[in-house]
Amino acid sequence: MCGIFGVVFTETDHTHLRDMRGLVKALFLLSESRGKEASGLAISGASGMMVIRAQMLASELTSGHQFTEAFGHIKTMRPEARGTPPSINTIIGHSRLVTNGRSDVPKNNQPVVKMGAVLVHNGIVTNVDELWHAHPSLERDFEVDSEILIGLIQEKRAGGSTLIEATNSAFAEIEGSASIAMLFRDIPYMLLATNTGSLYTAKWNGNFAFASENYILKTSLGKGRSGQGENGLVIRQIRAGNCCILDLRNLNELWFRIGEHAPMPQDFSFTFPDGQKDIIVSELPGSSAPIGSGARNKIPAGLRMEMKETWRRVFEGDKRIRRCSRCLMPETTPFIHFDVNGVCNFCHLFDTVPYRVKGEDRLREMVEPYRRNDDQPDCIVGLSGGRDSTYGLHYIKTVLGMNPIAFTYDWGMVNDLARRNESRICGKLGIEHIIVSADIARKRDFIRRNLIAWMSRPELGMIPILMAGDKAFYYYFHKIRKQTGIRLFFFCGGHQIEETPFKYGFCGVNHGVTRPMENLTGISSPNKIRMVSYFAKNYLENPLYLNRSIPDIAFAYYSTYLLPDDYVYLYHYIEWDEEEIVTTIRDKYNWESSEGTRATWRIGDGTAALYNYMYLAMAGFTEHDSFRSYQVRQGKITRDEGLRLLEAENMPRFEEIEWYSEAVGVDVEDLIHAINTAPKLYHATTKDR
Numbered sequence: 020m021c022g023i024f025g026v027v028f029t030e031t032d033h034t035h036l037r038d039m040r041g042l043v044k045a046l047f048l049l050s051e052s053r054g055k056e057a058s059g060l061a062i063s064g065a066s067g068m069m070v071i072r073a074q075m076l077a078s079e080l081t082s083g084h085q086f087t088e089a090f091g092h093i094k095t096m097r098p099e100a101r102g103t104p105p106s107i108n109t110i111i112g113h114s115r116l117v118t119n120g121r122s123d124v125p126k127n128n129q130p131v132v133k134m135g136a137v138l139v140h141n142g143i144v145t146n147v148d149e150l151w152h153a154h155p156s157l158e159r160d161f162e163v164d165s166e167i168l169i170g171l172i173q174e175k176r177a178g179g180s181t182l183i184e185a186t187n188s189a190f191a192e193i194e195g196s197a198s199i200a201m202l203f204r205d206i207p208y209m210l211l212a213t214n215t216g217s218l219y220t221a222k223w224n225g226n227f228a229f230a231s232e233n234y235i236l237k238t239s240l241g242k243g244r245s246g247q248g249e250n251g252l253v254i255r256q257i258r259a260g261n262c263c264i265l266d267l268r269n270l271n272e273l274w275f276r277i278g279e280h281a282p283m284p285q286d287f288s289f290t291f292p293d294g295q296k297d298i299i300v301s302e303l304p305g306s307s308a309p310i311g312s313g314a315r316n317k318i319p320a321g322l323r324m325e326m327k328e329t330w331r332r333v334f335e336g337d338k339r340i341r342r343c344s345r346c347l348m349p350e351t352t353p354f355i356h357f358d359v360n361g362v363c364n365f366c367h368l369f370d371t372v373p374y375r376v377k378g379e380d381r382l383r384e385m386v387e388p389y390r391r392n393d394d395q396p397d398c399i400v401g402l403s404g405g406r407d408s409t410y411g412l413h414y415i416k417t418v419l420g421m422n423p424i425a426f427t428y429d430w431g432m433v434n435d436l437a438r439r440n441e442s443r444i445c446g447k448l449g450i451e452h453i454i455v456s457a458d459i460a461r462k463r464d465f466i467r468r469n470l471i472a473w474m475s476r477p478e479l480g481m482i483p484i485l486m487a488g489d490k491a492f493y494y495y496f497h498k499i500r501k502q503t504g505i506r507l508f509f510f511c512g513g514h515q516i517e518e519t520p521f522k523y524g525f526c527g528v529n530h531g532v533t534r535p536m537e538n539l540t541g542i543s544s545p546n547k548i549r550m551v552s553y554f555a556k557n558y559l560e561n562p563l564y565l566n567r568s569i570p571d572i573a574f575a576y577y578s579t580y581l582l583p584d585d586y587v588y589l590y591h592y593i594e595w596d597e598e599e600i601v602t603t604i605r606d607k608y609n610w611e612s613s614e615g616t617r618a619t620w621r622i623g624d625g626t627a628a629l630y631n632y633m634y635l636a637m638a639g640f641t642e643h644d645s646f647r648s649y650q651v652r653q654g655k656i657t658r659d660e661g662l663r664l665l666e667a668e669n670m671p672r673f674e675e676i677e678w679y680s681e682a683v684g685v686d687v688e689d690l691i692h693a694i695n696t697a698p699k700l701y702h703a704t705t706k707d708r
Contacts, residue, residue: 022050054116073303140165142196196446259449316681346648353524382592404437411511431459437623465568472563477697480525490575628675
């Protein structure tokens with residue numbers, strides 16, 4: 020879940036070296052969009068290999084003197100040496116989005132150095148613990164999952180396997196996604212391999228480069244298109260399940276599919292005559308400490324009991340907190356009212372304007388003009404790692420027969436469970452995965468400031484401000500579409516069952532009561548003004564909200580409500596079937612759910628456990644009440660079944676709340692105390708069963 024890149028070029032004069040340094044910097048800065056939590060690079064020259072890595076942005080690393088000094092490993096050719104064969108210089112780099120292994124532990128950052136090899140890796144190996152157990156002869160030194168890839172390949176090579184055979188063996192064992200570049204101390208080759216297709220190469224005028232995305236390569240090289248171009252430029256994708264071994268002496272390429280067992284050509288059996296090349300590793304100091312250091316992040320047993328008591332009161336008090344006699348929505352829902360039979364206006368709306376999907380036939384008719392028959396991507400699918408987007412990607416690829424690119428915006432509160440699920444399906448289906456990563460430390464600092472403001476004056480309508488940071492997702496939808504030239508964009512959410520109009524209601528906006536939503540952002544202009552007025556009022560009444568997050572909040576509003584909402588909503592065309600969705604993704608992709616809850620909705624969202632507890636404690640219901648109420652109205656479940664599901668799904672998710680508090684650096688005891696003592700919309704007292 021990172022950005023990887025590299026450049027290979029011949030030893031030459033100062034001008035060429037300066038140009039190559041500029042190209043490396045351009046690739047590094049563009050790759051930073053895929054990960055901003057650590058960075059590093061390896062430079063292999065005539066005197067050996069230098070590795071530098073640090074817990075800092077790529078833009079910080081490339082602006083420091085260490086970046087310039089590292090190029091001292093590369094010597095320019097002296098005039099008197101013109102007649103001697105030039106040496107090849109190789110640079111590989113990595114911009115990290117942290118998954119396994121903390122970035123403040125230097126050895127967890129990349130490039131990874133182990134067993135005489137250097138590797139950069141984009142993706143997640145989801146069965147890493149099982150692989151270490153299956154290979155007891157390998158010693159685990161780091162937390163990062165990328166280490167196992169070096170171990171598997173080098174173990175096979177040490178046993179006499181060729182590089183092709185070792186690569187085949189490693190990729191046959193791993194689960195998840197892996198796009199890698201690997202250099203070796205004893206052989207002059209660079210291995211490039213991918214099981215998702217998130218790897219592109221460029222070759223021109225005796226030079227070679229690669230990157231995680233086509234756009235990164237084209238932009239860095241100043242070219243507007245792939246294929247044959249000026250100066251002999253050729254850009255190629257290493258398709259999912261393919262590898263390229265580059266001979267660093269002459270830039271000859273050997274391409275093969277993973278699983279092929281063709282022998283290495285004669286001229287690919289070379290070893291360095293002067294023995295092994297040195298690998299020097301330099302760890303640079305990080306730019307900052309983890310934001311959560313120092314804050315208590317474990318919920319004490321007594322406070323857990325208090326949270327459980329809040330949950331019990333809500334469900335034991337079903338007769339006190341009046342609910343709709345047909346669905347499950349309680350009387351604390353904004354703008355709700357009941358008829359003489361106790362049926363709510365939401366149910367009457369459903370009967371008046373029933374929601375019907377448009378049908379698969381219309382979907383196939385709609386996508387047909389975009390379909391390509393040359394194996395090139397023809398659509399982009401938003402992927403969160405949740406159940407709906409995972410199934411959506413499966414459906415679009417395997418049922419519709421489209422050739423999608425998956426797109427993820429990681430804003431800092433996407434948890435590792437979601438990232439692992441993204442890797443599983445992209446690796447299994449061989450789907451290219453474009454990731455845009457926010458400056459996660461900065462985003463979490465914004466959350467921390469606004470959460471502290473909220474804790475000082477709890478207000479239900481202000482809860483969504485804690486999730487404002489992820490709304491740039493829509494902006495990058497449009498940006499990625501422009502970069503790739505792909506117009507068809509699927510959004511695998513936003514179906515009616517997921518509508519939560521109560522969130523608008525707590526802001527004083529009566530939205531979703533009079534009609535179902537046709538799209539994600541289709542609220543009226545007057546309601547948009549009411550929302551702005553509500554937030555402005557709260558900002559004035561609580562000056563703690565007047566902090567450095569304001570530009571980010573404004574950008575979230577722009578991205579959500581002002582950009583064109585021209586996405587294709589998959590579940591407006593096909594029926595949303597919970598059992599089919601969850602069964603399919605578990606059986607086919609080993610989709611992982613959270614151990615701390617029976618719920619499968621929003622379990623990859625690191626904020627959901629907290630804000631749902633806020634709603635439960637203060638209003639007596641959560642998103643799940645709205646969700647299950649839609650299912651009751653549709654006749655998919657009975658009201659009694661819905662109540663039983665809610666009792667399990669609304670149980671506080673303690674571990675996820677602890678993770679959240681640690682991530683943003685807020686004391687969890689202070690946080691829970693602020694929620695539990697906040698004004699309630701109901702008056703619950705413990706009742707005997």
